Amino acid sequence: MTAAAATGPARPAPPKLNPVRVPISEEPIDTRTTDFREVLHAYSKDDAILEAKRCIQCRRPWCVEACPITQDCREYIRLVADGDFDGAARVTLRENPLATCLCKVCYHYCEDSCVVKKKGLPIAIRHLKRAALDYGQSDLVYIPSKPKSQRVAVIGAGPAGLMMAWELGVRGYSVTVFEQERRYGGLMQTIPAYRMTDADVETDRGRFRDLDVKFVDGTKVGREFPIDRLVKDDGYQAVFISIGTSSHRTLGVPGESLPGVLPALDFLKNVNQGIPVTVGKEIIVIGGGDVAMDSVRTALRESHGGRVTLVYRRSRQEMPADPEEVHGAESEGIRFVFLKAPLQIVGNGHAEGLRVQTMELGPPDAGGRRSPVPVPGSEETISCDTVIVAVGQKADLAGFGPELDLKLTAQGWPEGKKKGFETAVPGIFAAGGRSVVYAMGSSMEAADAIDAYLSAKRGEPASPRPDPFGGTEKFHLPPGYTAPIRE
Numbered sequence: 001m002t003a004a005a006a007t008g009p010a011r012p013a014p015p016k017l018n019p020v021r022v023p024i025s026e027e028p029i030d031t032r033t034t035d036f037r038e039v040l041h042a043y044s045k046d047d048a049i050l051e052a053k054r055c056i057q058c059r060r061p062w063c064v065e066a067c068p069i070t071q072d073c074r075e076y077i078r079l080v081a082d083g084d085f086d087g088a089a090r091v092t093l094r095e096n097p098l099a100t101c102l103c104k105v106c107y108h109y110c111e112d113s114c115v116v117k118k119k120g121l122p123i124a125i126r127h128l129k130r131a132a133l134d135y136g137q138s139d140l141v142y143i144p145s146k147p148k149s150q151r152v153a154v155i156g157a158g159p160a161g162l163m164m165a166w167e168l169g170v171r172g173y174s175v176t177v178f179e180q181e182r183r184y185g186g187l188m189q190t191i192p193a194y195r196m197t198d199a200d201v202e203t204d205r206g207r208f209r210d211l212d213v214k215f216v217d218g219t220k221v222g223r224e225f226p227i228d229r230l231v232k233d234d235g236y237q238a239v240f241i242s243i244g245t246s247s248h249r250t251l252g253v254p255g256e257s258l259p260g261v262l263p264a265l266d267f268l269k270n271v272n273q274g275i276p277v278t279v280g281k282e283i284i285v286i287g288g289g290d291v292a293m294d295s296v297r298t299a300l301r302e303s304h305g306g307r308v309t310l311v312y313r314r315s316r317q318e319m320p321a322d323p324e325e326v327h328g329a330e331s332e333g334i335r336f337v338f339l340k341a342p343l344q345i346v347g348n349g350h351a352e353g354l355r356v357q358t359m360e361l362g363p364p365d366a367g368g369r370r371s372p373v374p375v376p377g378s379e380e381t382i383s384c385d386t387v388i389v390a391v392g393q394k395a396d397l398a399g400f401g402p403e404l405d406l407k408l409t410a411q412g413w414p415e416g417k418k419k420g421f422e423t424a425v426p427g428i429f430a431a432g433g434r435s436v437v438y439a440m441g442s443s444m445e446a447a448d449a450i451d452a453y454l455s456a457k458r459g460e461p462a463s464p465r466p467d468p469f470g471g472t473e474k475f476h477l478p479p480g481y482t483a484p485i486r487e
C-alpha cells in the first residue's frame, strides 16, 4: 500500500501566512501631545490593498465569528484586496450603522481571533474598515422597508439606542429616540478627539435620514415623565431601555469633594465640548481601565507641559485597559505607579496630594484577577494639584422601577433578564454593553426579539433584517460561519 493510499488523497498546501503587518503610521509624539489632532493615521489606498492581501480568506471566518455584530469583515477585506473600495464600503455599512465611529474606536475583537495572529500581527481589520469608508462611496443612505403601523420608543442615544433605531427603522417601524443630553452617541461623547469626534457620530447618524426615526434630545425619561406613559398614553407598542452607565463611581475616600478633584466622565465630556476645565501641572489619574487611559492622555494635552501620573492598585498584568491605549499613554510619557491604593486626597482648600498605601497581590478573586492586599505601614503621599477619578461608571436608574426586574451586568449595564433582553414587563426590553460594538450586539439581539413581539401583534411571522439599501437580499450569516465567539 502506498503512503497516499494510507492517508487519503493529498490535500492542497495551506496558504502561507504573512506575519508582517503593513505599518499604521502615527502622529509624532512632540506634535500630537500639544493638541487633540488624530494620533493614528489612515492607510493610503495602496497600503490598504497590500495589508488586505495578507488575509488568507479562511474558509471558516474566525474574525466574523468574533465580531459581536457579525460584520462580514472577511468580505470587505477581500474587496479591498481587489481594489473595490465602493464594494467594501457597502458591505461594511450593510451590517454596521456606526462604522465611521467603529473604524476608529472598536476594540477589534475580530483581530484577536484572526488566524494570522498565531504567527505575527493579525490583519488590521479595523483599519481596513476605515480604508473602505475613506476610499469607497460611504455617503450611502439607509432605506426603510414597507412602513409598519407600529411605534417604538428608545430611551438613550448611545451605541445600543442608535443600533436599535437603525434595526427597527430599516424594518419599517416608526422609532422615537429620547436622549437626556443635547448630543448623541452616549459614552462615545467622552472619547477624546485624538481618537474620534462628534462629527463621526453625526456622519453615521446622517445615513439614518430617510428612516422613520425621530430624535428628541434634552429629555430624561423616568424623571420628566414615567416610563409607562410611553405605552399607556403615547401609543408606543414597545420600549427599549438603553440608558447605559452615565454616572461616575466615586472612590469613597476623604477629600474627594475638594476643588481640584474631577470625575473622569465630566472632565472628558467638558474637554470634548470645549467647556473650560482647569487642570494644574501635577496631575494624578486614579484607575486602570480605558477611561483612565483617555484621562491621562487628555490631561497631558490640557496641562500644556504638566506631569501626569497614573495610580493603579493592582499591577500592569491586571490592568483592564486596551493594550493599544496603554502603549499610546506610555509613549507619550505618562508615569505609571502600580500597586498603590488611594486612602485620602489631602489639601488645604484644594487638592495638594494623594495619600496612598502599597498593595501586594493576593489570591485571584471571583473574576480571576489577583486581589490587592494592603501592606501595613506603607502609607505615603504623592504630591499633586489635580486628581482625576476614573474608577468606573454606573447606571442612573431613577424612574426605572422594580417592576422591570432589571439585571446589572458585571460592568454595571442594565439588562432585561428574559430571552432577547425582555424585562419583566412585556414589551419593554433593556440592553447595552461594555464596548461600542458589544452594546450594538446586544441591541441586535433585542431588535430581533422586539420585531418578533410586534410581528406577533400584527399576526405575522418575524422576518430577518432586510437589505438596508433597499435590495431584495435579507441578512444572512457569511458562508462557513458556525458559531459566535464571545469571550
Ligand SMILES: Cc1cc2nc3c(=O)[nH]c(=O)nc-3n(C[C@H](O)[C@H](O)[C@H](O)COP(=O)(O)OP(=O)(O)OC[C@H]3O[C@@H](n4cnc5c(N)ncnc54)[C@H](O)[C@@H]3O)c2cc1C
Pocket: 105, 106, 107, 155, 156, 157, 158, 159, 160, 161, 178, 179, 180, 181, 184, 185, 186, 187, 188, 190, 191, 219, 220, 221, 222, 223, 242, 243, 244, 245, 246, 268, 290, 291, 294, 396, 413, 431, 432, 433, 434, 435, 436, 437, 439
Ligand atoms: C472615556 C471612555 C472611552 C471609551 N472608549 C471606548 C473605545 O475606545 N471603544 C469602545 O468600544 N468602547 C469605549 N468605551 C465604552 C463605550 O463607550 C460604551 O461601552 C458604550 O457607549 C455603551 O453603549 P450604551 O448605548 O450601552 O450606553 P451609553 O453609551 O452609556 O449610552 C446611554 C445613553 O442613554 C442616555 N440616558 C441615560 N439615562 C437616560 C434617561 N433616563 N433618559 C434619556 N436618556 C438617558 C445617556 O445620556 C446616554 O446618551 C469608552 C467609554 C468611556 C467612558
Ligand code: SF4
Pocket: 066, 067, 068, 069, 071, 073, 096, 102, 106, 107, 108, 109, 110, 111, 125, 126, 129, 437
Ligand atoms: S466592528 Fe469591531 S469587532 Fe467587528 S469587524 Fe469591525 S473592528 Fe472587528
Ligand code: SF4
Pocket: 054, 055, 056, 057, 058, 061, 062, 063, 064, 074, 077, 113, 114, 115, 116, 123, 125
Ligand atoms: S481570520 Fe484573519 S486571515 Fe482569516 S479571514 Fe479573517 S481576517 Fe482573514
